[in-house]
Amino acid sequence: MILNLDPKFAPFQNQEEIKFQSFTFSGGEPHIKIAPDFDPNEKVTITHRLNSFNDLGLLCVTVDALRRMDVKIIDLFIPYFPAARQDRVMIPGEPLSVKVYADIINAMQLNKVFVFDAHSEVTPALLNNSTVIPNYTFIKEVLNKIGENVKLISPDGGALKKIYKVSEFLGGVEVVECSKSRDVKTGKLSGFKVYNDDLQGMDCLIVDDICDGGGTFVGLAEELKKKNAGKLYLAVSHGIFNKGFEVLNCFDGIFTTNSFKDFEGESVQVIRLENLV
Numbered sequence: 697m698i699l700n701l702d703p704k705f706a707p708f709q710n711q712e713e714i715k716f717q718s719f720t721f722s723g724g725e726p727h728i729k730i731a732p733d734f735d736p737n738e739k740v741t742i743t744h745r746l747n748s749f750n751d752l753g754l755l756c757v758t759v760d761a762l763r764r765m766d767v768k769i770i771d772l773f774i775p776y777f778p779a780a781r782q783d784r785v786m787i788p789g790e791p792l793s794v795k796v797y798a799d800i801i802n803a804m805q806l807n808k809v810f811v812f813d814a815h816s817e818v819t820p821a822l823l824n825n826s827t828v829i830p831n832y833t834f835i836k837e838v839l840n841k842i843g844e845n846v847k848l849i850s851p852d853g854g855a856l857k858k859i860y861k862v863s864e865f866l867g868g869v870e871v872v873e874c875s876k877s878r879d880v881k882t883g884k885l886s887g888f889k890v891y892n893d894d895l896q897g898m899d900c901l902i903v904d905d906i907c908d909g910g911g912t913f914v915g916l917a918e919e920l921k922k923k924n925a926g927k928l929y930l931a932v933s934h935g936i937f938n939k940g941f942e943v944l945n946c947f948d949g950i951f952t953t954n955s956f957k958d959f960e961g962e963s964v965q966v967i968r969l970e971n972l973v
């Protein structure tokens with residue numbers, strides 16, 4: 697049985713859906729009424745795009761309601777794990793936000809928690825019973841659209857381990873390693889290095905988990921262009937794109953999934969998770 701808390705997000709097709717009504721009380725608290733016409737002995741998988749504390753609140757009350765209906769086995773699929781980038785404390789006074797979210801979810805005592813393309817190994821390390829769904833099939837779909845004659849570009853050390861696994865899955869597509877540096881005091885991006893000089897005319901696909909403002913990818917695209925690379929493409933599992941797509945107009949194509957939100961009529965090609973999981 698599936699309980700899709702976000703009506704626009706139904707990644708698992710052909711499964712019986714649990715009906716419910718959800719709304720927000722006038723004081724701002726999320727609420728749910730689940731229709732009791734299903735067998736509580738069956739496993740229930742909740743799917744939810746958990747992008748805010750309100751979403752988390754709805755998840756908490758949903759799990760409570762299911763437990764009170766005697767549902768014993770609950771799985772959760774959250775495609776984008778909130779605060780996954782806040783996986784270390786850089787300066788005293790900051791929270792370890794990823795642990796805050798993980799602790800709350802762990803307290804729900806779920807059977808399994810599925811996360812799509814976790815930012816780092818910290819998320820699954822903190823989450824009990826977690827499974828990370830890799831980005832391999834997403835990137836394969838991207839190559840189906842742009843062709844396989846590209847080099848895979850890894851923007852930084854954090855992305856490196858994952859990109860070699862993607863390359864292996866794709867039968868050995870060549871990887872170009874890059875690194876980015878930040879100003880120690882401000883944390884602002886200060887430079888990029890591309891460890892391959894043989895990019896003349898080569899089409900390049902930058903692969904990463906998240907595009908937020910896009911500074912990482914614009915900076916890297918400039919470096920790739922300096923090396924006379926051909927067409928530039930960007931594929932990110934989780935598209936936040938908080939500065940819009942205009943800033944990313946150096947790219948010949950941008951690809952993402954609907955893990956964070958839907959992008960209707962915007963300058964990005966969305967490969968929906970329905971086709972990937």
Ligand SMILES: O=P(O)(O)OC[C@H]1O[C@H](OP(=O)(O)OP(=O)(O)O)[C@H](O)[C@@H]1O
Pocket residue numbers: 781815851852854904905906907908909910911912913
């Ligand atoms: O679109 P932008 O605003 O440039 O952000 C995108 C970058 O941010 C994240 O990495 P982050 O820099 O947090 O990686 P780290 O954990 O390796 O520091 C993500 O993996 C991208 O590389």
